Amino acid sequence: MKKFSFLILLCVFFIISYPTKGEAAAVQSKIILDSKEISMPANVKVHVVNENVMIPIRIVVENLKFKVDWDQKSQGVKIQQDAKIISLKVNQQEATVDGKQVVLTAAPQVKNETVLVPIRFVSEQMGISVSWDNLDKTVYLTSSTKDSIDVGQADTVVETLLPITEVPEVDTEPMGTNGSGQTTNAVNHINRLSFVNNQLIISSDGAVIPKISRLTNPDRIVVDLPNTTFADSFGSLQPLDAGLKGILDISGYPNISEVRYSLFTRDPYQVRVVIALTQANAFQLITGVDSNMLVIDLNVTEDSTATVPPIIESGRKVVVIDPGHGGSDPGTTSITNKYEKNFNLSLALKVQELLLKEPNIEVVMTRDSDIYPTRTERVQLANQLNADVFVSIHGNSVLAAPQVNGTETYYYQRSSSKDLANIIHKYLIKAIGLTDRGVKNGSLQVIRETTMPAVLLEVGFLSNRSDEQIMSSDTVQYKAAQAIVDGIKEYMGVK
Structure with a gap:
């Protein structure tokens, strides 16, 4: 009961109306409190803000009595029951619980006259068990641990x-x-x-x-x-x-x-x-x-x-293939409204298919489905494996200039990366025949923070109609994949 009363204190924050501010992605969802589904008004939804699940749980405590002070000028709420005091402000990540400052994973926001806070705040500060089922889009609140x-x-x-x-x-x-x-x-x-x-x-x-x-x-x-x-x-x-x-x-x-x-x-x-x-x-x-x-x-x-x-077993070279973007990060959008992440994965899987046939090469994918490993996680994976080569695959875009086209390859400073870039670029240009935009030095995280020879391939411009048509062809993708594999093998001296 004590934990539930804490939940009630928090919930009062959500029954106060504010002007709508902030941006949040609404999801069709349910809220389950102690195994019972809560009836939600049509305009009240769970939101996801920068990968933080935000819940409008004011509906849990309608018709309940509690003490609350609302400061319109500061957009702040002070909630009190017995000795427990909670202070929150809209659009501020810092809150106060019993006089101590705590930092929320995301600032409270307003949507449809309802204030949203991250579920982790409920869990960590209020002692309420909280979980989020991304498949069913359901928030589960449990007042007893x-x-x-x-x-x-x-x-x-x-x-x-x-x-x-x-x-x-x-x-x-x-x-x-x-x-x-x-x-x-x-x-x-x-x-x-x-x-x-x-x-x-x-x-x-x-x-x-x-x-x-x-x-x-x-x-x-x-x-x-x-x-x-x-x-x-x-x-x-x-x-x-x-x-x-x-x-x-x-x-x-x-x-x-x-x-x-x-x-x-x-x-x-x-x-x-x-x-x-x-x-x-x-x-x-x-x-x-x-x-x-x-x-x-x-x-x-x-x-x-x-x-x-x-x-890896003795004598085998480790190659990490990184299909750029993925999952919640679609990358750029092509001139025919296709996501870059799908092109990147399609070509990378063909590279993997070819590398799996190489007895002296061990291939590791940073992703092999529509998920989003962060750039840091991609770098850590390659470094942890002590890979011999890292290749990141992307599609380029300049939406404001759809006439721009061609293939370019990036490396970062290291001479070994530059050598790898020159060799793969040479094969790629010959295989798919797009305009040669050259090999360039670029400070991009996945090639800057990896410790092995690393390149980022911008295979072509998805914003250019001709490039996109060529890049979408399975036949051309296999040619590009073979070119990438040939370049990797030549650089590593693998027959």
Whole structure:
């Protein structure tokens, strides 16, 4: 009841009318409070603002009594019940809870005379369990904390552990400290999970020290992530149901039967990821910069003695192919209203198809479907894999000048990147025959922050009718893909 009264205090903020300000993408949605659907007026919707789920929950507390002061001049609300005081302002990310400043993930906004706040504020400041099902577009509010959410049968870590491969020490402060040994309540958020090259890759917004166990009957690896929950945008990238559970789409890995994940406990927050195995398998933990990226590498054997074993079998070159944009980021729009992200992926998949036939090359995709890894995540993936080559594929556009056309290739400063750019560009121009706009130095994040030879290909101008028609042809895309592969092979000296 106490937690529910806190929710009531917050909800009063939403029954006050304001002039409409700000921009938010409305979604057809439902709000479920304690397993009961709330009837929502036609003009009241959940909104998504810069990947933050914003909820208008004033409808929860209609006809309830509470004390509230509204300051029209400052656009501020002061809510009080007993000793609990909450102060919020429209369009300001800072709020005050019991005299202490807190920062919201997004500033409160107004839409259709209703104030919106991010669901994470409700969860972290009001003690209300909140989840967002991106598939069903549903917000779930629970006024009583559940003990835990299981990821599957027999996943509680109570069984006898097999001998485990040594996990290297992580050169960061353990989660839950501030560097001086004092405990903190910081909560990290998982942005993305992926499984590539027989490795589970976990990307978060803060340093996480995992607890990893290898279990039998059935064989599996359990990865617990303390003080961690899912980011608001996680469900837009990969499956996450109403119970905050999901399963990665895994294929082509005979030693893996399933990778599943969930918010295992809420108090404290803990995400659990389970790698279900077809037979016992050793692993090794690899950490990225500041532990914001964790890699559970299954490319090791029981008798492996290396601190960090090689990710790719000896002699194979690692090529990372990056289809630009994707998911919520469509890139540019072509002259016939097609999204760049679709062209980028179509061509990149053809490059992957050809590279998979190369016995001396291991190809890794930053995405192989319509999802949006951030540019930072693309860079981290390539650097973590210690790739030999990175190639980002794009379509160009100048909407104001549809006559502009041709192919151009970008590199950033490093002579190795320039050499790679010159070779691939040469093959690409010969293969598809568009105007040669040359090789150029450009400060673009995915080629600037990667540590290996890296190029960004602007294959042609989607804003030019002739270029777009050529680029849309499957035949031409295969020619372009073969040119990219030929350029990569020549640069790396692979036959």
